Amino acid sequence: MSAAGANHAVDWLVAAAPDPGACRRRWERDPLGVALLPAGRLWDVLIVDGTLGAPALAVLRRVLARPGPVLAGSGDSRTGFFVPPGTTGRWLGTGVRGAGRGSWIVVPFPGRAPGRVRWLVPPDGSGTLTDPFVLELALHEAAASLARGER
Template sequence: MTGARTAVEWLASAAPDPEACRWEWERSPGGVALLPAGKVWDVLILPAGLGRPTFDVLTRVTGRPGPVLVDLRDARTGFFVPAGTAGRWVGTGVRTAGPGTWLVVPYPGRPAAGGVRWLVPPDGSGTLTDPALLELAMHEAAAGLAGGEGP
């Protein structure tokens, strides 16, 4: 499973000690790691009701966005964006994870026992969601929700 291995390497590169992170992650019964945002990527976290419609619009426009996490109840959706985005984000209702923030991240290619799962797992290439496209997708999704239509 070369793609999953590459994705693991890419994600672990965000950890202070990537080798220790991979070792623990691969042996963890929960299949999750605590990784810092702000080095390799930031995450924009959308609330329930807006996250999934935004994801639907984004995939319609881009085909495949960068990595996307979702909690098991679909209450929050986290889009991986370039590092530095969190510090510049000014939208309301969106939580940001940048420097100083740690996230529970499931092992790619394996179901997680924790409360989060990959909606779009990383492919190891480093592809991230363009924040400008994400913002446009959020606006279209919100307009669709306000008009009573699906995105």
């Protein structure tokens, strides 16, 4: 990711914070390169087990020009898909956790070396999010592939 691209991504992400300027300053100085940002304002995050998330992302990459931001956490054991705000309140699916209004998520600084939480698809600053309907279909296709023993 270029420095300009990372800058746009950071601008977009910190816009979710109660005080974007203070958030950005703390984030830039944080030796771990992570920030705790509120979900539910600019985006929600749907979190699935990494064994389902990775193949679902592969499906999304086949059908979309560019999916919205996607995080991997805890050694890739979880995958978080950024979706429009309000999605978690309407999501009906087993094995999917949601971070929406009232939730906070750990977000790595775009363009820095990854740690325990890393970007699989970094934000580009444009506000692109994954359509929940398309994500649901990708999760179903990924689950069916896993059930057939495909990887």
